[in-house]
Amino acid sequence: MTRNPAAQTAFGPMLLAAVEQNETAEHRLVDDDLADLFLPAPLRWLVSATRYAPLRRALIKVSEWSGPGLWVNLCCRKRFVGDKLSEALDNIDAVVILGAGFDTRAYRLTRQVRIPVFEADLPVNIARKAKTVRRVLGELPLSVRLVAVDFEHDDLLTALAEHGYLTDYRVFFICEGVTQYLTEDAVRRTFEGLRAAAPGSRIVFTYVRRDFIDGTNRYGTRTLYRSVRRRRQLWHFGLQPDDVAGFLSEYGWRLVDQAGPDELVQRYVEHTGRKLGASQLEWSAYAEKS
Template sequence: MTREAARTTDGPASIVALEQLFPAGKRLLDDDLILRIVPWSIRIWTIILAPAWLRDGMFWFFEKLTPGVWALFPCRKRYIQEKAEDAVSHRIRAVVNLGAGLDTLVFRSQVLASLPAWEVDQPVNVAAKRKGLERALGKWPDRVTQVAVDFDHEDLSQKLRNAGYEGNEPTLFVLEAVTQYLTEDGIASTFDFLSKAPTGSRLLFTYVKQSFLDGDDIGDLKMIYKSTVQKGIWHFGLNPETVADFLAPFGWEVVAHESSEEIAARYIPATGRTIRTMPIEPVVYAVKR
């Protein structure tokens, strides 16, 4: 995973932070913690854009520039939280968030609060997350362990073992907005690690549609395509119809597989907002057999 990929963690966090400027009933995701852990470069914008007319102006500009990106992140995070909490009802005993960035899942969910968790990411992101959380909470929570790793070049399994993760109980694994940044070697090593997960473990991961990476289905996302695919930042994609076949050799079976449009349709109507989502990143929920 490249240095450029590591820098992308601030983008989703900034959108989720700005989403908190909407009134409670209008938000796509409630996340009180995110405003307190993002860097000052993002926090200052939440102050500047606090007036509703400025907030709405920024939203309009963002939608014109990158259609659907704003709704993608909060809707997806809300969906992932719901599925993660469902996993707990299936006797999950630990959480491993691969590529955690500034995501607050294991902190904001009361259902996950009793579980030990490991957050894995590149060293620069691990350091930024710790700085923000300690500033917000006073100290880093003992139940959450950070693990610094390069997915493309280091042994994920060994890194987690060294950090105290034994891997002998059903675990929830989360890979949100990670797979597209990995090389073939990174994908192979990551899913080889996941193939050894205990039976009953759960997996939540997102992927970019291969048709977008191939340039066949760009639509009005030309700016996104140029800044990710053409610059060599996104590498890996899947065709929706082949996801089950991709997972099967690793011992995983699809439980739910929803497009970003289907996920957005769960949450947007209740807000009364006229907003769409970027249609290129589905979410897969799977169980280890």
Template sequence: MTREAARTGTGPTTLVAVEQKLPRAERIVDDALAAAFLPAAARAFLACCGPRIARWMMQATERKYPGLWGGMLCRKRYIDEALQDASAPVEALVNLGAGFDTRAFRPGREPGPALPAWELDQPANIEAKRRRVAARFGNVPVHVRLVPIDFEHEPIAAALAMQGYERTRRTFFIWEGVTQYLDEASVRTTLDFLSTAAPGSRLALTYVRQDFLEGRELYGAPAMYRRFVEQQRIWRFGLDPQTLPAFLAPYGWRVLDHPEPEAFERRYIAPTGRSLTCMPLERCVLAQRVAHGGS
């Protein structure tokens, strides 16, 4: 993963923080911690930002990058709900490429000990997050481990083991907004690691469509193609929705849910009454680790 990719880590959290400036009934995501995890300049701007500016930012982004704002927020809401699914209890959270995500630090749905969590990202992002978490809480909460790693050159299993993670834990893995920044070899190396997860573990991942990266279908987002594929060249890996189940199956993962962007719009955007769309060039998947020989 390149340094340019690492710099994108604050983007999704910024959108979430701006979202909090809207009335609760209009929000797709509720996250009171998001602003605290952002750089000082962003926090200063947010302190002066009200609902009117927040709506203007959303509309301006929608015009330039159709579906980006709504898509990012919908995928976060979807993963939040999957993590909180009481029908599929887990014993640990591992966030692969956590950026400045706040999930590990939010209060849980039920009273009791917080879910043990390991957050992995590039060293620069991890150190920046460590400072902001310490500023917000006084120190990093004891249930969270911040793990610096270069996904393209360092083994995930070793990095986690050094921080006390045990593969026997039934784990919820988050791989959100990351795969497109990796090369195929690194994606498969990560899946090799995930193939050793405990049966019953769950994986929420996002990916960019392969036909978009190849320029065969731009899904109404030519500005995003020019920026991320042609100019910055930081989006490098994509998948085909039709072949995704077969891609994951050899690693022991079975697709549970693979919602269409239109489903996100109906489920999360329509109730807010906002004129947002959900970008079709990115998809979100929920999968489960099956036992050896399972189906």
């Protein structure tokens, strides 16, 4: 399998989610009882060590050094996605998770409903995901389909159709922590494909701000900028919050809600009593198909 630098980032968000499970319920930013199990052994050992609160606080502090506020963004965007999905469950026929990585949402969702869930990602991640699911659950749930696709080169709808996707499904699309890793051409091609989604479909996605991508504002994350824009050149695409509605309307979608840092903190952090801020760098958006 070909190594892909973006594929190597799949574990990070799940590590944060797993560490958060060591917080008490009232202080936790995100609930995910499978996150720890889906990680490789060395990361599971690290998560286990963070049961000791001082080590947990130290890990969060280290993450803040490279990207101030991103711990909150990465944890709370999962809450935002989960809230929107829960609200829509009675009115959708399928879920498609783009760039699924090692996210556990599909497997937690099977506890609630039996609608088809398509997890689409790079072939290397799909192979690792299949192996991980069999290790943790014994077998792949019948309602979950793993779809290998390269968003830069492959046709998304063709790949989904090969696994049973129907164009008349009212679909809930999830694209969490993905768009920045794609070129603008790939993002636009993906949204062009989603133009065919049935009325009543929904999409929730995250994006980084375009002024970070072009280097005019680094939002206090100089180390992160050097890593993802200069050294490894992992991030390519960004949007500005004021431009999201117009971008979506080009492809037949209507913006319903956006959550920037202030909204994330207000919705998900303040009631925990934890003194954590969110970064202006990443936002979450929710839209419906006209």
